[in-house]
Amino acid sequence: MEQINFKQTNLNSSRLIYGCMRISGNNTADDRAKGKLAIRTAIDAGYNHFDHADIYGGGASESLFGEVLKESPELRDTLIITSKAGIRPKNDENSYAPTRYDFSEKYILDSVDGILARLQTDRLDMFLLHRPDYLFNADEVAQTFALLKASGKVKHFGVSNFKPSQVELLKSAMSMPLVTNQVEINIHNIDSLLDGTLDQCQLHNITPIAWCPLGGVAYSAWGNTFSVNDELRIENELNKQAEKHQCQPWQVVLAWLLKHPANICPIIGSTTPERIIAAKKALELDYSREDWYRLLEARNGQSVP
Numbered sequence: 001m002e003q004i005n006f007k008q009t010n011l012n013s014s015r016l017i018y019g020c021m022r023i024s025g026n027n028t029a030d031d032r033a034k035g036k037l038a039i040r041t042a043i044d045a046g047y048n049h050f051d052h053a054d055i056y057g058g059g060a061s062e063s064l065f066g067e068v069l070k071e072s073p074e075l076r077d078t079l080i081i082t083s084k085a086g087i088r089p090k091n092d093e094n095s096y097a098p099t100r101y102d103f104s105e106k107y108i109l110d111s112v113d114g115i116l117a118r119l120q121t122d123r124l125d126m127f128l129l130h131r132p133d134y135l136f137n138a139d140e141v142a143q144t145f146a147l148l149k150a151s152g153k154v155k156h157f158g159v160s161n162f163k164p165s166q167v168e169l170l171k172s173a174m175s176m177p178l179v180t181n182q183v184e185i186n187i188h189n190i191d192s193l194l195d196g197t198l199d200q201c202q203l204h205n206i207t208p209i210a211w212c213p214l215g216g217v218a219y220s221a222w223g224n225t226f227s228v229n230d231e232l233r234i235e236n237e238l239n240k241q242a243e244k245h246q247c248q249p250w251q252v253v254l255a256w257l258l259k260h261p262a263n264i265c266p267i268i269g270s271t272t273p274e275r276i277i278a279a280k281k282a283l284e285l286d287y288s289r290e291d292w293y294r295l296l297e298a299r300n301g302q303s304v305p
């Protein structure tokens, strides 16, 4: 599969990243077997970059991936493993505490130790802060990152769901680079195009990663406010383009993301082997500026001014 260098790093990532949020399912034996097959299918299809978070499956997704690494230790050096932490669930020792964000030093250091233990590895290639902690202290986070780097537990650092101002704040305190911002981008949610996120990525050599790239097409997007007519318009245009490019509508959506000059890397979250493989078709489409604006127009219900 096409690879892309994550700027400011030596990481050459498959352009499509495999997302491990759903791999443990309900953590039944059947679901776990399906998850392992998905991981192995992705590796065989050329995905070398795997996205995790400590909360996926309550830790079960990382543990499942750790089992694969234990079964095939030779894989570790061939893979880029990213994980995230900072969302602190309420079901911990203090029942008074609500679900909250927590970037305090101890919480992040302990979280990374937990991630490494579950993944059965001694290092993460990238560690990301999952969602901005409204109470975060940039100097404390920079210090925590420095400790993680010095210990060899994390090679590179990034963020997720950060607004441009939050990236600027954290960057200002860091001596190391921030190498990625993982944000929701799909045909329904184009905030990152409008709020400066993708411009900032290009300006600072930050590689954007798109989560839920098929949101609103394969399933309902988060906070979807699109009407039935809106959805029909998008669907019609996707069908037209799919026919033109001899592919499936959801592959067009991926091509639309890939076209952006910020070099967006979509995370593929399907656990269906055929879809994990078929997603690569998007990398082959000769997707034009006209296609791109047509789909935007269908999404917006009007042409650009």
Ligand SMILES: NC(=O)c1ccc[n+]([C@@H]2O[C@H](COP(=O)([O-])OP(=O)(O)OC[C@H]3O[C@@H](n4cnc5c(N)ncnc54)[C@H](OP(=O)(O)O)[C@@H]3O)[C@@H](O)[C@H]2O)c1
Binding pocket: 018, 019, 020, 021, 022, 051, 052, 130, 160, 161, 182, 183, 210, 211, 212, 213, 214, 215, 218, 219, 250, 267, 268, 269, 270, 271, 272, 275
């Ligand atoms: N940073 C964050 O805050 C954040 C938030 C959410 C997710 N993520 C990351 O992003 C990754 C991708 O997110 P996602 O899993 O929501 O992404 P996705 O790839 O947009 O969606 C995957 C879902 O769509 C279904 N699907 C895919 N193609 C389909 C089709 N043609 N028809 C019908 N259903 C289809 C899949 O079902 P099947 O499995 O049955 O194929 C699966 O349920 C996650 O794994 C995680 O790593 C990050």
